[in-house]
Amino acid sequence: MDSENGDLAFLPLGGTGEIGMNLNLYRYNEPGKERWLAVDCGIGFGGSEHPEVDVLMADPAFIADRRDKLVGLVITHAHEDHIGAVAWLWPRLKCAVYATPFAAAVLRRKLAETGLVNQVRLHVIAPGGSIDLSPFRLRFIRMAHSIPEAQALVIDTPLGTVLHTGDWKLDPTPLIGPPSDEAALAELGAKGVLALVCDSTNAMVEGHSGSERDVRRNLSALIRDLSGRVAVTCFASNVARMESIALAARDAGRSVALAGRSLRNMDAAARDCGYLKGLPPFLTEDDIDDVPDDNILILVTGSQGEPRSALARIAQDNHPRVSLGEGDTVIFSSRVIPGNERAIGTVQDNLIRHGVRLMTDQDHMIHVSGHPARDELRRLYTLVKPRYAVPVHGEWRHLSAHAELAREAGATPFLLEDGDIISLAPGRPAIIDSAPVGKLVLDGTRLVPMHGEVMSARRRMLFNGLIVASLAVDQAGTILGRPRISAPGLLDPEDVETDRVAGEFLDIMRDLPANLRREDSGLAEAARAALRRALGRRLGKRPMVDVHLIRV
Structure with a gap:
């Protein structure tokens, strides 16, 4: 070089x-x-x-x-x-x-x-x-x-x-x-x-990409005419957008509460550096229920449908402090990042199911x-x-x-x-x-x-599941009792197929040569192959396989 x-x-x-x-x-x-x-x-x-x-x-x-x-x-x-x-x-x-x-x-x-x-x-x-x-x-x-x-x-x-x-x-x-x-x-x-x-x-x-001033003007006009609870989601890092939303809320007689960790962190960093100094401190999630619905605006994370975001949990009705329903409005002041269409669609579907009205950049000028x-x-x-x-x-x-x-x-x-x-x-x-x-x-x-063994195994488990067997064998190679099978994501514990797989696995193991059953490493490898074969016959899948060999 x-x-x-x-x-x-x-x-x-x-x-x-x-x-x-x-x-x-x-x-x-x-x-x-x-x-x-x-x-x-x-x-x-x-x-x-x-x-x-x-x-x-x-x-x-x-x-x-x-x-x-x-x-x-x-x-x-x-x-x-x-x-x-x-x-x-x-x-x-x-x-x-x-x-x-x-x-x-x-x-x-x-x-x-x-x-x-x-x-x-x-x-x-x-x-x-x-x-x-x-x-x-x-x-x-x-x-x-x-x-x-x-x-x-x-x-x-x-x-x-x-x-x-x-x-x-x-x-x-x-x-x-x-x-x-x-x-x-x-x-x-x-x-x-x-x-x-x-x-x-x-x-x-x-x-041209457009100006934040136009977004501020349009947000103010939109929010002024809404009733019920209003939630707005945007990229947490867009401090100018946070300010625009807060000013629109003030013009509409609404207090602003933050829902989501990344918004709280960005708000703190912005205020530390002298930004947002013209705005009063935002309310917390705990304060929301103390404010009438027509006087609250919730600035919320989750514009990209992130499954653990505040908005996704609100849409699923499992957020511990915030709920939205009939007569409320959610404004997506953001664009759809390619690849997130399905996740965002799921959140929006869940909100609509609860009677929430949606506004997006597809029908309003609320994002640049x-x-x-x-x-x-x-x-x-x-x-x-x-x-x-x-x-x-x-x-x-x-x-x-x-x-x-x-x-x-x-x-x-x-x-x-x-x-x-x-x-x-x-x-x-x-x-x-x-x-x-x-x-x-x-x-x-x-x-x-990303392409190491840990993530490769994770991908195989994601698509093909995991099966684990516990097998007790004495020093002479005699198999003791019946194997225990666990297959999360493949078989329910009470599923009759679980018992059938265990039985077929046991039959294969008993047919192995006695000298192989007395040697740990060879027996463990043979057991994994046997379990994979038994499950493949029943379900037609090739999951991650592991065997816990217990020598007694």
């Missing part, structure tokens, strides 16, 4: 060819001295594609093996797909972390949950501030997005300047925080930009995206004038559409996927090598490989 005279390279370990799990690396290599910079460290979600998984993150093994050369991790903003994996992966990286005040406030809460808050060297950098991590000289440029303090990252090196946009849009009225700093972008473009590494989420969407549509991308290329473009943060159809637009704007695009190492300088960019990539699953409080 090393160039004789040094090079500047980019390597995405996550977030390219997919949406989520952003983990990006830049390498500056000069003779005898290799240095790496990490940008963002986020999570993704299993969704319908991986129902056995809740939270995913990129495997950092490549850079963990080089952490003595890692100068730091810079966070562009506080969305989960850019910051959510820090608390889990930092023990493998052990580097300093740099973030704006709001992102740092969110991150501290996550680090406290994993017991790392006093271990991580977290440096707070003002929006628009600078960082010197030699050989990388870094500067933030303020960008509008659906969360406070989103920053594009200018990476200056002796071989050229790269602009890493993070997530952004060109919203003239973002309501919380300033608009994107187009003057700084134009100034950067005038000096010369080697490469633009840029968000591709909405590269297929013509026009935080990512740039094609007109905004064109404007960015006009301002920055990069020689080369590297589309990231999108699936292949998004990356390809972005590359086409970049080419029209006069930049030369390069399409990558996770693990590709592209040399940006010197000379014309080219993919020069690849790094091993993979995904890790957050399984409780541990990380396991």
Whole structure:
């Protein structure tokens, strides 16, 4: 990978060819001295594609093996797909972390949950501030997005300047925080930009993403005319949207209560950083029943149909404190993330079954995206004038559409996927090598490989079930009594088939040679094969099989 005279390279370990799990690396290599910079460290979600998984993150093994050369991790903003994996992966990286005040406030809460808050060297950098991590000289440029303090990252090196946009849009009225700093972008473009590494989420969407001010106006008009309880769900990280909902509630004579942990955490982080200061403290779930139905608005998590979210539990009528029914209204002030259609549909069906009225972005202007549509991308290329473009943060159809637009704007695009190492300088960019990539699953409080034995077994159990047998054998190899069979997800304990499988399993075991029944490892393997065969004959399935061999 090393160039004789040094090079500047980019390597995405996550977030390219997919949406989520952003983990990006830049390498500056000069003779005898290799240095790496990490940008963002986020999570993704299993969704319908991986129902056995809740939270995913990129495997950092490549850079963990080089952490003595890692100068730091810079966070562009506080969305989960850019910051959510820090608390889990930092023990493998052990580097300093740099973030704006709001992102740092969110991150501290996550680090406290994993017991790392006093271990991580977290440096707070003002929006628009600078960082010197030699050989990388870094500067933030303020960008509008659906969360406070989103920053594009200018990476200056002796071989050229790269602009890493993070997530952004060109919203003239973002309501919380300033608009994107187009003057700084134009100034950067005038000096010369080697490469633009840029968000591709909405590269297929013509026009403009829209403004938060329009959403605020429409929410106020909608909520003013409603009766009964009103619940609004949105992305918890959209602090401007939270403020818009609270102001609409105030105009309608309603108090606001929060339902859902992520909303409470984001509210606390926002207020710590001086946002939402014009609003009174939100009520808690315990306060809701003390307020008349026509005077309460519930801001609730679960816009994507997450099964354990507050809204999903309300829809199933099993939330301990909040209920909705005939005459009440739920407003989905959010878009449907691809892959979540079925989960959201289930929540909405359950709400309608209880007589709840729904309002969504399909019939009301109550949501705008935080990512740039094609007109905004064109404007960015006009301002920055990069020689080369590297589309990231999108699936292949998004990356390809972005590359086409970049080419029209006069930049030369390069399409990558996770693990590709592209040399940006010197000379014309080219993919020069690849790094091993993979995904890790957050399984409780541990990380396991997505394609390792644990998750492979989980998938087999999910689709084919599990069967366990307990078998007692004496030292002479005589089978004692009748095997005990347990097959959760396949057979009820009282099912007659359970007894039949146990009987057939016993018959097969008794037919084994006596010398095999006296040897533990051979007998255990034969027992698993016998159990698998007995169940296959009865049910036609191949479940996970285990046998507890008890030698007496």
